[in-house]
Amino acid sequence: QGGVAIAECAACHGEDGIGKDVEIPNLAGQHEVYLYRQLQHFKSGKRSHKEMRFESRQLSDADMQALAHYYSQLPR
Amino acid sequence: QGGVAIAECAACHGEDGIGKDVEIPNLAGQHEVYLYRQLQHFKSGKRSHKEMRFESRQLSDADMQALAHYYSQLPR
Numbered sequence: 717q718g719g720v721a722i723a724e725c726a727a728c729h730g731e732d733g734i735g736k737d738v739e740i741p742n743l744a745g746q747h748e749v750y751l752y753r754q755l756q757h758f759k760s761g762k763r764s765h766k767e768m769r770f771e772s773r774q775l776s777d778a779d780m781q782a783l784a785h786y787y788s789q790l791p792r
Numbered sequence: 793q794g795g796v797a798i799a800e801c802a803a804c805h806g807e808d809g810i811g812k813d814v815e816i817p818n819l820a821g822q823h824e825v826y827l828y829r830q831l832q833h834f835k836s837g838k839r840s841h842k843e844m845r846f847e848s849r850q851l852s853d854a855d856m857q858a859l860a861h862y863y864s865q866l867p868r
Binding site: 735738739740741742744745746747748749750753762763764792 | 811814815816817818820821822823824825826829838839840868
Protein backbone atom coordinates (compact mmCIF):
# COMPACT_ATOMS: atom_id res chain seq x y z
CA GLN A 717 0.00 0.00 0.00
CA GLY A 718 1.23 3.55 -0.68
CA GLY A 719 4.49 2.31 -2.32
CA VAL A 720 4.13 4.37 -5.49
CA ALA A 721 2.82 7.31 -3.51
CA ILE A 722 5.88 7.37 -1.24
CA ALA A 723 8.13 7.81 -4.26
CA GLU A 724 6.08 10.83 -5.31
CA CYS A 725 6.14 12.36 -1.84
CA ALA A 726 9.85 11.68 -1.52
CA ALA A 727 10.51 13.95 -4.50
CA CYS A 728 9.84 16.93 -2.20
CA HIS A 729 9.74 15.52 1.32
CA GLY A 730 12.59 13.02 0.92
CA GLU A 731 12.48 9.30 1.63
CA ASP A 732 13.96 10.25 5.00
CA GLY A 733 11.20 12.77 5.60
CA ILE A 734 13.48 15.81 5.48
CA GLY A 735 12.07 18.51 3.24
CA LYS A 736 14.24 19.24 0.23
CA ASP A 737 13.65 23.01 0.32
CA VAL A 738 13.21 25.57 3.09
CA GLU A 739 9.50 25.89 2.31
CA ILE A 740 8.91 22.13 2.37
CA PRO A 741 8.20 20.75 5.82
CA ASN A 742 10.06 17.87 7.39
CA LEU A 743 7.66 14.98 7.94
CA ALA A 744 10.00 12.53 9.71
CA GLY A 745 8.61 11.54 13.11
CA GLN A 746 5.64 13.86 12.77
CA HIS A 747 2.42 12.80 14.52
CA GLU A 748 0.64 10.23 12.34
CA VAL A 749 -2.86 11.60 12.95
CA TYR A 750 -1.66 15.15 12.15
CA LEU A 751 -0.14 13.99 8.84
CA TYR A 752 -3.26 12.05 7.91
CA ARG A 753 -5.48 15.05 8.71
CA GLN A 754 -3.35 17.39 6.59
CA LEU A 755 -3.61 15.02 3.60
CA GLN A 756 -7.39 14.93 4.06
CA HIS A 757 -7.50 18.74 4.28
CA PHE A 758 -5.37 19.17 1.15
CA LYS A 759 -7.65 16.76 -0.73
CA SER A 760 -10.84 18.46 0.49
CA GLY A 761 -9.42 21.93 -0.05
CA LYS A 762 -9.76 22.84 3.63
CA ARG A 763 -6.05 23.50 3.50
CA SER A 764 -4.96 25.15 0.28
CA HIS A 765 -1.74 24.35 -1.51
CA LYS A 766 -1.45 23.89 -5.26
CA GLU A 767 0.98 20.97 -5.40
CA MET A 768 -0.42 19.20 -2.34
CA ARG A 769 -3.96 19.44 -3.66
CA PHE A 770 -2.83 17.89 -6.94
CA GLU A 771 -0.92 15.10 -5.17
CA SER A 772 -3.54 14.36 -2.51
CA ARG A 773 -6.35 14.07 -5.04
CA GLN A 774 -4.62 11.00 -6.45
CA LEU A 775 -4.53 9.30 -3.06
CA SER A 776 -7.05 6.88 -1.66
CA ASP A 777 -7.83 6.98 2.04
CA ALA A 778 -5.71 3.85 2.47
CA ASP A 779 -2.80 5.55 0.69
CA MET A 780 -3.11 8.53 3.01
CA GLN A 781 -3.05 6.30 6.07
CA ALA A 782 -0.05 4.38 4.73
CA LEU A 783 1.87 7.58 3.98
CA ALA A 784 1.06 9.13 7.34
CA HIS A 785 2.22 5.94 9.01
CA TYR A 786 5.39 5.72 6.90
CA TYR A 787 6.57 9.24 7.65
CA SER A 788 5.53 9.20 11.30
CA GLN A 789 7.72 6.13 11.88
CA LEU A 790 10.89 7.71 10.51
CA PRO A 791 13.46 8.88 13.07
CA ARG A 792 13.12 12.61 13.66
CA GLN B 793 11.60 39.07 21.50
CA GLY B 794 8.94 36.31 21.41
CA GLY B 795 9.55 35.31 25.06
CA VAL B 796 5.94 35.57 26.16
CA ALA B 797 4.79 34.08 22.88
CA ILE B 798 6.96 30.97 23.30
CA ALA B 799 5.24 30.21 26.61
CA GLU B 800 1.87 30.37 24.85
CA CYS B 801 3.00 28.14 21.99
CA ALA B 802 4.60 25.71 24.43
CA ALA B 803 1.22 25.06 25.98
CA CYS B 804 0.37 22.96 22.89
CA HIS B 805 3.63 22.52 21.00
CA GLY B 806 5.88 22.04 24.05
CA GLU B 807 9.02 23.99 24.89
CA ASP B 808 10.85 21.11 23.24
CA GLY B 809 8.72 21.42 20.11
CA ILE B 810 6.99 18.06 20.52
CA GLY B 811 3.25 18.39 20.07
CA LYS B 812 1.32 17.51 23.21
CA ASP B 813 -1.50 15.73 21.36
CA VAL B 814 -1.68 13.53 18.28
CA GLU B 815 -3.30 16.34 16.28
CA ILE B 816 -0.69 18.92 17.28
CA PRO B 817 2.35 18.93 15.04
CA ASN B 818 5.90 18.64 16.27
CA LEU B 819 7.77 21.84 15.46
CA ALA B 820 11.24 20.88 16.70
CA GLY B 821 13.82 21.19 13.92
CA GLN B 822 11.20 22.13 11.36
CA HIS B 823 12.31 24.44 8.51
CA GLU B 824 12.34 28.01 9.79
CA VAL B 825 10.88 29.54 6.61
CA TYR B 826 8.10 26.94 6.58
CA LEU B 827 7.17 27.74 10.20
CA TYR B 828 7.24 31.48 9.55
CA ARG B 829 5.03 31.06 6.44
CA GLN B 830 2.47 28.95 8.38
CA LEU B 831 2.21 31.64 11.08
CA GLN B 832 1.65 34.25 8.37
CA HIS B 833 -1.00 32.07 6.72
CA PHE B 834 -2.81 31.45 10.02
CA LYS B 835 -2.82 35.20 10.71
CA SER B 836 -4.04 36.08 7.21
CA GLY B 837 -6.55 33.23 7.18
CA LYS B 838 -4.94 31.58 4.15
CA ARG B 839 -4.60 28.55 6.40
CA SER B 840 -7.60 28.04 8.60
CA HIS B 841 -7.36 26.82 12.17
CA LYS B 842 -9.38 28.28 15.02
CA GLU B 843 -6.78 28.25 17.79
CA MET B 844 -3.87 29.14 15.52
CA ARG B 845 -5.75 32.07 14.04
CA PHE B 846 -6.46 33.36 17.53
CA GLU B 847 -2.83 32.91 18.62
CA SER B 848 -1.23 34.26 15.46
CA ARG B 849 -3.33 37.41 15.44
CA GLN B 850 -1.57 38.45 18.65
CA LEU B 851 1.87 38.09 17.08
CA SER B 852 3.91 40.80 15.43
CA ASP B 853 6.02 39.92 12.43
CA ALA B 854 9.09 40.02 14.69
CA ASP B 855 7.40 37.59 17.10
CA MET B 856 6.66 35.22 14.23
CA GLN B 857 10.27 35.31 13.06
CA ALA B 858 11.54 34.76 16.62
CA LEU B 859 9.19 31.81 17.15
CA ALA B 860 10.03 30.22 13.80
CA HIS B 861 13.71 30.59 14.63
CA TYR B 862 13.29 29.22 18.16
CA TYR B 863 11.49 26.05 17.11
CA SER B 864 13.62 25.45 14.01
CA GLN B 865 16.77 25.39 16.18
CA LEU B 866 15.49 22.71 18.55
CA PRO B 867 16.89 19.20 18.06
CA ARG B 868 14.46 17.12 16.04
